[in-house]
Structures are given as structure tokens and as C-alpha cells.
Amino acid sequence: MDAWRASAPEGGTPTPSARGGEEEGTVPVSSNPMIEVRGLTKRYGEVTAVRDLSFDVLPGRVTGFLGPNGAGKTTTMRLILSLDYPNAGTARIGGRQYASLAYPMREVGALLDAKAVHGGRSAYNHLLCLAQTSNLPRKRVGEVLELVGLTEVARKRTKGFSLGMLQRLGIAGTLLGDPKVLMFDEPVNGLDPEGILWIRTFMKTLAAEGRTVFVSSHLMSEMQNTADHLIVIGRGQLLADCSMDEFIARASGQTVRVATPQPDLLVKAVAEAGGSAVNGADGTLIVSGLVAAQVGDLAFEHGVRLYELTVVRASLEAAFMELTADSVEYRAGAEEAQGQPAAPGQPGRPPRVLTGHGRPGNNGRS
Secondary structure, three states: OOOEEEEEEOOOOOOOOOOOOOOOOOOOOOOOOEEEEEEEEHHHHHHHEEEEEEEOOOOOOOOEOOOOOOOOHHHHHHHOOOOOOOOOEEEEEEEEEHHHHOOOOEEEEEEEEOOOOOOOOHHHHHHHHHHHHHHOOOHHHHHHHHHHOOHHHHHOOOHHHHHHHHHHHHHHHHHOOOOOOOEEOOOOOOOHHHHHHHHHHHHHHHHOOOOOEEEOOOOOHHHHHHHOOOEEEEEEEEEEEEEEHHHHHHHOEEEEEEEEOHHHHHHHOOOHHHOEEOOOOOOEEEOOOOOHHEEEEHHHOOOEEEEEEEEOOOOHHHHHHHOOOHHOOOOOOOHHOOOOOOOOOOOOOOOOOOEEOOOOOOOOOO
């Protein structure tokens, strides 16, 4: 088993560095997917939780797994981990089903429920029990406790732990076997700002070591700062499989904010070029349909003086809400009053799918 080397900034929490025997920094990784989902379908009675879902998760990057409540994210993770069995399709980790792995904790670390801990056991004994099931050395327990910042409470019973402490304990459990694949379901729930910053850095470091990091979250602002690639599902179907930048740009488009003392001239020039401009805040113009370089060229050609030319990109939250608008199963009353009634259990119109630089031969679901 590879040894971990932990480092901690003064007054901070330890974070992992490169895997033992490798130089510090980014580790070259394979382009072959570590998690492969093909045609996955899961039904519970009349409800189809996952419908013909296909995607890959590659090593060396943090892959965010997004979707509205009830979209099938946790079900998909359970299917990947052989905790549930699909009605159709396959889910493989490193080319094999999870249930067939000889030493699963050495290959995959997963945290789906941070509260799944015996409250009468100490943090140390909880991890020791997990380690012993996979014949892992006792010293590894102390190493992962230090890594997640729980050394001081290692001998305390977990029934007194906050949700944030339980999250850290669960993360420690995923690291016991020093696995190359890590899966987290809502890992930032209950964490304070310092803990959120820690786990963001932690996940990026794991990915930089060449590991596969697959994480779901409803905290969009944090996911925007953490994930490199996104897989978005709605009503159990794939909606997007692309990079973070592609998702934001393609789902919500791009506008340009312009400040000029000659707005009328610029509005006319933009319209003639096929774009549109509306008044924004503080007397600026918001231009759509043209990129910043085009707007700048138009201003130069027409002698329009510019004080500001800024690309305005939507947030991940705005792009996500736009893409998943037809996949939300439960809406608030105010939304229904605006003509957007909820339709639980109904497939609605076919989802719009965004695909990026993934793998070919996957029916468009790279």
C-alpha cells in the first residue's frame, strides 16, 4: 500500500501531498476512465430513478455530479458501489464491478452517509474496525485521523460529534486503504467555512495526485470552485457531461458589459452586427450575441470610446437552474403561480443534453 505523506500549514489542517515514491506536484495520469457507467437503469416499482444513464469519470480531475433533488444521484452512486442492482446496464470501477473487487477499500473509498456510524464507538475504534475488515495496518488509523484534523477527539464517542465532525470522520474512512478512486455524496454538509475550504483543497490535491474524485453536492458556489468537470442529471437522465467552463458558457451563454459615453452609437453598431444591447446597471450596456473581441472591434471601427469592456459569465447556479428547469420534480407555490407547475413522476419534454470533450462511442453521452 502506498504511504501517505501529510503536510499542514501552521495552524491548519493536514492535506495530502503526492503519493509515496512520486515527485511533488501533478502526477501524469491515464486518459482511461476509472468509473464507467453504461445504459444504467434502476426502477423502484413504477418509479424509474435512473434511466439509460451513461458517462465516464476520468482520473486526475474533480468530477462534480449535479442534479435536482430526486434526480437519481445517490441511486447512481449506490449502483456503482453494488449497494443496489440495476434493472439494466452496467457500472464498473477500473473495468470491474465493485462487488468483484478482492480488496475494495484499497481501490475505492466512498462516503454516502456521514451519519452511518455507531454512536457508542470512538472515532479511533470506528476506523479501526473498518481497517481490520480489509487487513489494513493499525497505524493507518492514526494517519487518516491526523489528515482530517480529528486527532484530538480520536478517543471520544461519535454520538457527540457534530455533522461536520462526522463528515471528516467519514472522509477519513474513505482514505484508509489509500484508494485511487474516491466518491463523496454531499461531503460539505455541516462543515464550517474553514472545513469547506479544507475539503476543497483536499479534493483538488487528491485529483492532482492522479486519483479519480467523484463528488455530488447541492452547494453550487463551492462546486464551481472545486470541480473541473461536470456530470448533470435530471429525472435520472443525462443532461450534461462537459467541463465546468463549457457548462457555464453553453448553458447560459455569454454577455459583455460595456461602459461608454456614446451608448447610442454602440447600440446601433451592435444591432447591425447581429447582436443586441440593453441598458444595465450604472449606465452600462449589456451586449448579447457578440463576444468581447467583436464588441471591441465594432467600437474601434465606429470611433466609440470605451471605459469598460468586461465579459459577464453566469454563475454555475444560474446555468444549473436554466438547464434543469424542466427536470425539477417539486416546485414552490410561487413558481407554480407563474405558470411552472410541478409534474412529479412525469418525464416532461426530453432533456437538453450538453456534451463536452468526453469519450466517443457513448451515444452522445461522453
